[in-house]
Amino acid sequence: MKSFQTVSETPNKPSLRLGLLINPYAGVGGPLALKGSDSLPAAVRNSLHAQVASSDAPAQQRVAQFLQALATEPLSLQWVSVDGPLGGAVLAQAGLRFEAVSVAVEQPSTAADTQALACAIAAAGVDLLIFAGGDGTARDICDAIGMRLPVLGLPAGVKMHSGVFAINPQAAATVVADLQQGRWVALDTAEVRDIDEAALQKGRVIAKHFGEMRVPIAANQLQQVKCSGLEVExxxxxxxxxxxxxxxxxxxxxxxxxxxxxxxxxxxxxxxxxxxxxxxxxxxxxxxxxxxxxxxxxxxxxxxxxxxxxxxxxxxxxxxxxxxxxxxxxxxxxxxxxxxxxxxxxxxxxxxxxxxxxxxxxxxxxxxxxxxxxxxxxxxxxxxxxxxx
Structure with a gap:
């Protein structure tokens, strides 16, 4: 990846305006031996609706860990999200105020809701979109906003081959802290990848390229794009x-x-x-x-x-x-x-x-x-x- 922009030091350390988007179903497919929340049958998705909206849901926990790590530093942050399990609920539980965008979300939520919310947050004028999910969520956001807005993924899904994810919630908090404190952070392009379903049916795990998004890069805080393993001896x-x-x-x-x-x-x-x-x-x-x-x-x-x-x-x-x-x-x-x-x-x-x-x-x-x-x-x-x- 070629670095094409940097965030340099500023004397007054202005507030950082962050968007938050959560795929509440991210990660639930792993324990169920499914290959991601993308493939959840409608009946399963409906039955899990109450569970994924709770603070014990995998994606909600990942965001809570991220917010807890952020709380250890005196940061000036402004939040933009939506009421409910796609973002606002976990912010409210952490005692954080947020600007709520006006997006009607279906219950249970779908990929179309993720895309609509990403567009609304981008239109609200944020510096960085934080999202919790997996490769499917990254693909939805990439389809919706592409390179318009920098993003940073909190790894919460079953499939995470893309390079847009921090290695863990604590690493994501480090990136945000570096940005707000005016430390040197590169802004690079990273691949959005997901499992090639056709290859999977033939017994091969290949992560297929689906697009690119912009991500803030701090040393050793983002995961590498997964290799397909074709060179295995x-x-x-x-x-x-x-x-x-x-x-x-x-x-x-x-x-x-x-x-x-x-x-x-x-x-x-x-x-x-x-x-x-x-x-x-x-x-x-x-x-x-x-x-x-x-x-x-x-x-x-x-x-x-x-x-x-x-x-x-x-x-x-x-x-x-x-x-x-x-x-x-x-x-x-x-x-x-x-x-x-x-x-x-x-x-x-x-x-x-x-x-x-x-x-x-x-x-x-x-x-x-x-x-x-x-x-x-x-x-x-x-x-x-x-x-x-």
């Missing part, structure tokens, strides 16, 4: 799979997570694989396909559960992108040692020293689990790699 992946399958003890229950590297483990076991989900296996046999968060929790309540995952290529996200079935509650119960991470040396090298990222929606857990993790990188080969919240 098949032989190394096969060696990793052989190492994993040979070391599986009899009777142990495993949850095989998303990604092509873990899919190679399923192939070596001879079991079906859910490329963007979790499958439970024991002794080389499939126990449950495409398990939900509740499925994993129920099994972990009854017996020992081990989890095998791989980070996203290029982006380096370990937990929190596409594997929200791994809730913070589940992770705290099974413990860090119950997780086995698989990655080829090429995938780790491509990170250029950046740590693998934890985003469990629990700041304390992210902090406690940060450090050097063993990563299975080949047959009877492992590396220590930095993991950070």
């Amino acid at each position: 098949a032989l190394v992946v096969a060696e990793i799979a052989a190492d994993v399958t040979e070391s599986m003890p009899s009777g142990q229950l495993y949850a095989l997570g998303p990604g092509t590297t873990v899919a190679a483990v399923a192939a070596a076991l001879g079991v079906a694989n859910t490329l963007l989900g979790f499958d439970l296996v024991r002794d080389g046999a499939l126990v449950l396909a495409d398990a939900t968060a509740e499925d994993l929790w129920q099994h972990a309540q009854r017996e020992s559960l081990r989890v095998i995952i791989t980070p996203t290529g290029g982006q380096g996200s370990l937990i929190g992108r596409g594997n929200q079935q791994l809730t913070a509650t589940l992770l705290q119960k099974i413990g860090r040692d119950a997780l086995q991470v698989l990655a080829t040396p090429a995938k780790l090298t491509a990170l250029s020293g950046r740590p693998l990222r934890l985003d469990t929606h629990n700041v304390e857990l992210d902090r406690a689990w940060s450090g050097l993790w063993p990563i299975t990188t080949g047959y009877q080969q492992a590396a220590l790699y930095s993991v950070s919240g």
